[in-house]
Amino acid sequence: MRSRRLTALASSLLAGAVVLAACGSSGGGGSSNSAAIANPTGKLSGAPIKIGMYAPTNNAVFNTPDYVAAARAAVRGVNTRGGVNGRPLELVYCNPEFDPNKAAACARQLVSDGVIATVKSIAPQGGAQTVQIFEQAGIPQVGLGALVPAEYQASTSYLLDGGLNYPYAAALIGAQKEGKKKVYLVTTDNAPSGPFLAAMSGAAAKLGMQVVGQQKLPPTTADYAPLIAAIQRSGADSAMIALTEQGAVQTLRAADQSGLHLSWLMNSGNLKPNDYKEFSEDITKGIIHGSSVIPTSYADKNPQVKAMKADLDAEIAAGDKDAEPGKMFGTALLAWPSVNAIATLLKSAKTIDAAGLRAQLDAAKNLELGVVPPWTPSASVDKVNTRVSAPEVYLVKVKDGVPVLAYPDPVDVSKVLN
Structure with missing residues (x-):
């Protein structure tokens, strides 16, 4: 059953487009400007489902443009394959740079923008304050790049890896x-x-x-x-x-x-x-x-890795050089299963909102995402960092x-x- 499902997903890949919004050019919490919704199949309809992301770019210390490229590629792929029950995903990105104040501003702006989750986000400075804002809003953070204790312990943290x-x-x-x-x-x-x-x-x-x-x-x-x-x-x-x-x-x-x-x-x-x-x-x-992620060189042996690589190739074809193979490996690729986990769980959620997604995350057992080991988001394998749920590493x-x-x-x- 699993192999048929994965093969069907891989074979359905087409060149697609991502729905993207920019949360201020500097990540300081400016107003969001949504791009036009690309609908390559002509079948997506309804209000976009917003998911957020913050990860530093364009600074002199720590940059993760590959995280953003992988998330864009994943959203592009989900929308190409029919979205979430016909509705498109929209990625709302905010740049915290390497500034704790901008990280907190990004969190507040994403909450204000109505995102129902964040994907593969990371705040090298200000993580404790940032995660608190999302926890208070009840917004799940899927694949969070946890660095400090508060991020490993927040009830809204759903970690796809064990962190540092x-x-x-x-x-x-x-x-x-x-x-x-x-x-x-x-x-x-x-x-x-x-x-x-x-x-x-x-x-x-x-x-x-x-x-x-x-x-x-x-x-x-x-x-x-x-x-x-x-x-x-x-x-x-x-x-x-x-x-x-x-x-x-x-x-x-x-x-x-x-x-x-x-x-x-x-x-x-x-x-x-x-x-x-x-x-x-x-x-x-x-x-x-x-x-935590199988490398894309395994695409010929794993249908889901093949699907991930196809999404990245489509992102490159759309002009995103940060998705190129020479720049993409490992940690950044966690954005892809993070987005696909959200899309998969929302399809059977009672409500398409943060609460509905959290209920699905808490109930999911051995979720098969293909590029990472089977994942039970609510599991806890660490007595101190209680939200660590994925102990296996390649x-x-x-x-x-x-x-x-x-x-x-x-x-x-x-x-x-x-």
Whole structure:
């Protein structure tokens, strides 16, 4: 039954268009300007169902245009396949930049705009205040990119991944599977760094691995040679690099230049496929990513991954360069199952609003989205971060410059983090 349903979905893909609204050009809470509703099949009708998104772009610190592109592609695909019982989805995007005040303003504006949910949103600054606004409004946040305790614990958070710790702990499991025994931990020097290092040290101990060193690097770090020298002196056979994309790239460049070749443990947001071109094969073959989403290279083997790739291809054809394969991997792709989960559950909801969607999310069991493990949104697998409901993570390696599954089945990270 499942294979017939997935095949039918994949075969129904056509080039489509997304309904998009912009929540102010700077994300400061300006009035929304809805684009014209594109209706490629001529069969969509009724008021658009608004879903919101906030994710930083166009700033000097942290940018996620790939998140936005993946969400646009997913909405485009849903509308091409008939929308939600004939009604179109509309994506309302707001840019919080890297500013807690703008993040809160985005939240208030999206509530005012009448969104019934948010998808794959992230606020690197101001997450606690932002999630509180949505919780008070009763608006579910599907696939939220949780960073702070309030986001992991809010009743309206429906997380499609385990947040910050889970993909890195999965990469540790991957290193252990490859026989690695000594790991060096590297992260950015910020508020979450202490708890993160403690969690990774605990996970390493449960896996029988020794932590031989650790560093917190300032965000302004420019010279990574001292870090590489410290890793070499430690005798590590693996290193966890929990840095920004720029920091990860510079770390691996320095390792390449020094001839340090070991296992590099990362989440699926540290590097983009385009970044692999920067390094020798000796470096790329040692990369182990933890990813909550099956990479698009698996499209020939999985109908839902094929559907996701087709939606991204349609987004590229519409002129969105941020959806290109070299820029799209892992964490950003969670926007696609987030949108499709909402569309699927709304089709049988008693009311097409936030309350109706939350009722469906709370009742759903083992929801099959294809590109992530079966999901029970109301499950809780973490005693502290109580809204973590998806403990399984895929291990991804790099082959010929492309992310590929290292193993067909995901690993259950809760066994080493709890």
